[in-house]
Amino acid sequence: MAKWKVEKWGNAGEKQLVAAAPIAVGETILCEKPLVTVPADQHELGTYAWDLTHKLLANASLRNTYYSWQLKSEDVFPPLHNDTEIERLLAKRYGVQRTLVRKLYVGVVTNNIVFGAGEKAITGYGMYKTLSRANHSCDPSAAMVAVDPVAGEQGLAAKLPIQPGQEITWSYCGEDNGFLQQDYLIRNLSLVRDMGFVCRCSRCKKELPSDLKGVDRLRFFMDFLAQHEDSITKRATGTLAGAGDLVQGK
Incomplete structure (x- = not known):
């Protein structure tokens, strides 16, 4: 019996991957081949x-x-x-x-979802019906694991205990590259630049700077990236590591 299901989630009613039964830490939740x-x-x-x-x-x-x-x-x-x-x-x-x-x-x-033997050994990119239903979180309950890094088959393994009805999430920007160790601004600059959305996970809600409350945060980050694209590229050497200083006016 599958321990996951896809159902409407949140105020927007978007279909999301959730647990259908208790899932233990380290347990493989599902595996999927790309279309x-x-x-x-x-x-x-x-x-x-x-x-x-x-x-x-x-x-x-x-x-x-x-x-x-x-x-x-x-x-x-x-x-x-x-x-x-x-x-x-x-x-x-x-x-x-x-x-x-x-x-x-x-x-x-x-x-799209990247696949390979690891974050530094990317083989390709694919489209997945079910894995795409798992939302991003900066405090993810699961992690993507390679099943067949050549053909692109991938799975989700639980990082935390997940109870029935709870959403199953993973980090779209990886974990081994230090993304999850960055602060709210840097994480969301990365997400907006690469994927076009601002994270609204529980961690981001807790870390949201007071001066961004009530602000159209997607527009804020898009405008910032447009204004500072050259500076970010030069200071970050391919990442957004240097964007923090720019946001904070350093």
Whole structure:
């Protein structure tokens, strides 16, 4: 009997992965193979997200299966020049509207999951029906584990005891890279930059700075990233480690 289920969760009613029975620490909750994958080191269209989008567009059966999942995605990413050109080319090639291409791409960016033998041994990126229903948390109850790092099969293993009806969460930005040790601002800058959302887990609610209460935090972080993109890149050497000083005015 499965110890998990997918049901509506929270005020928005989005479908979420929750425990259907008690789950002990270290227990494997579920394992899943991806619908579609692309390698991490070969990007035909420049990025893994566009390559995944291309694969879905090229195969109507895969695309319809993905659509049937009804995964949530919100277009908060400013379109880049290269993105606009790729949208145009793919729309023309497959005889669809550019808005469809854009919507599919945003869904891929929001819901894809990286796989491999570890956070420093990434093999590729894939789309997963059930694993995508597990929300992010900065105090996660589970962790992603590799089952087949080549084919992309992955699982979730419990880090904490999870009771029936509790949500099953994991860290979208990894754990071995120090992400969870960062403060509220740095964690959420990373999440907004890479995935387009602000975390609302219990830990983030506790650590929310008083001057950000009542503020549109997604807009705050998006505006900050737009204004300081060059400075963050130079000071962070590929991460957001240097963004803390900028946020705090140092």
